[in-house]
Amino acid sequence: xEVFQDGTTSPFLEISITEAKTLCFTFYPLPEKVMLTQAxxxxxxxxxxxxxxxxxxxxxxxxxxxxxEDQVEGSxxx
Numbered sequence: 001x002e003v004f005q006d007g008t009t010s011p012f013l014e015i016s017i018t019e020a021k022t023l024c025f026t027f028y029p030l031p032e033k034v035m036l037t038q039a040x041x042x043x044x045x046x047x048x049x050x051x052x053x054x055x056x057x058x059x060x061x062x063x064x065x066x067x068x069e070d071q072v073e074g075s076x077x078x
Contacts, residue, residue, distance in 0.1 A: 001051060003044065005034060015048045017055055023048050 002011035012034045014026040025048075027034075036044070 001048075005032075013044070015044075015051065017052060021056060023052055
């Protein structure tokens with residue numbers, strides 16, 4: 001998931017999931033200074049935490065359906 005400042009076309013942040021299934025925040029260098037308030041950072045973090053289980057569930061469903069995997073490593077369906 002990429003995060004943009006209002007009125008810009010280049011993201012300043014990418015939120016992704018590592019192979020260990022944890023959140024990873026990658027900041028992109030931009031010519032303009034990026035400033036976030038505490039409330040904005042907390043909102044980004046909250047959205048990211050919601051994004052994690054949904055993304056992992058989607059990945060599990062994809063792997064089960066398209067790759068015919070009965071048991072996806074690390075899933076709770078054991």
